[in-house]
Amino acid sequence: MQTQSNASDVAVIALGGNLAGAFASVRAALDAAVARMPQQGLFPLSVSRWWRSAAWPDPADPPFLNGVALVRTALDPQATLQALMALEADFSRRRSLPNAPRTLDLDLIAHGRTVMASPALTLPHPRAAERRFVMGPLAEIAPDWRHPLTGQTAQSLASSAAIGQDATPE
Numbered sequence: 001m002q003t004q005s006n007a008s009d010v011a012v013i014a015l016g017g018n019l020a021g022a023f024a025s026v027r028a029a030l031d032a033a034v035a036r037m038p039q040q041g042l043f044p045l046s047v048s049r050w051w052r053s054a055a056w057p058d059p060a061d062p063p064f065l066n067g068v069a070l071v072r073t074a075l076d077p078q079a080t081l082q083a084l085m086a087l088e089a090d091f092s093r094r095r096s097l098p099n100a101p102r103t104l105d106l107d108l109i110a111h112g113r114t115v116m117a118s119p120a121l122t123l124p125h126p127r128a129a130e131r132r133f134v135m136g137p138l139a140e141i142a143p144d145w146r147h148p149l150t151g152q153t154a155q156s157l158a159s160s161a162a163i164g165q166d167a168t169p170e
Contacts (some may be wrong), residue, residue, distance in 0.1 A: 009072050010045065011080055012109040012145070013037075014125075014134045016066040018055055021092050021103035026065045027170075033087060033104055034069060040083035042071040048137035053167035061101050066167065068109070068137035077111040081121050084108060109134060113148050124148050132161035140169070 015030050023029040027050055034047055048067045055061035073080055084106040091104040110124045117123075128134045129147055135158035138145060143155040 009074060009112065011042070011071050011073055011077075011111045012138060012142075013042070013069045013071055013084065014066065014105075014107040014109050014128065014137075015069060016064050016105045016107075016133070017103050018062040018064045018101050019103045023103075029091060029103060030065055030067060033091060033106070036087060036090065037069070037071060040087055041075050042073050042080070042083060044069050044071050046070045046141040048140045049169040051133055051137050051167045051169050053133045053164045055101070056164055064133065065170070066133040066137060066164075068134060068141060070142060077108065077114055077116065077121060077123055080111060081108050107134075109138070110145075110148060115148050127163075129157045130161055131163045132158060133164040133167035135161050136167050136169075 015033055017026050017029055020026050021029055023032060030050060034044055037044055047069045050065045050067045053064050053066065055064055075083060088104050088106055093102055093104050107125055108123065109128045114123050124147060135154055139154040139158040143153060145154040146152065147157065
């Protein structure tokens with residue numbers, strides 16, 4: 001495992017879903033997930049609007065709602081990932097096929113300025129910078145956030161993201 005860390009207690013979490021599950025709507029499920037984050041030691045500082053986009057890679061699946069939260073946490077990156085997985089399980093997340101429809105998808109995009117690669121976790125998230133449905137919401141709440149490896153801002157990454165170019169705020 002390679003790790004380089006710059007002490008910070010702020011993590012970037014991407015939220016998404018395209019199935020309502022036990023909730024009245026996908027929006028209600030995402031709002032509930034944000035509300036439950038403190039129970040996992042994740043305290044939202046800022047949350048983007050929800051952005052709608054076609055499902056990827058299969059646009060025949062229901063469209064997604066996505067957003068980003070900046071959270072304060074005392075958890076280390078591995079514990080943060082475990083907290084996110086526990087929250088997904090609480091929302092009946094099923095891991096079947098990659099990119100299959102789901103009730104809740106929580107991705108740890110960055111944890112402070114930590115750079116690490118392990119079998120369980122890579123930070124920053126290796127594909128987030130390519131996804132407009134992640135970088136657009138992040139640019140909305142933290143346009144000057146800088147990618148820990150490239151130094152590019154969220155605003156710059158949002159404008160150049162190749163995946164999910166149809167993502168727009170609701």
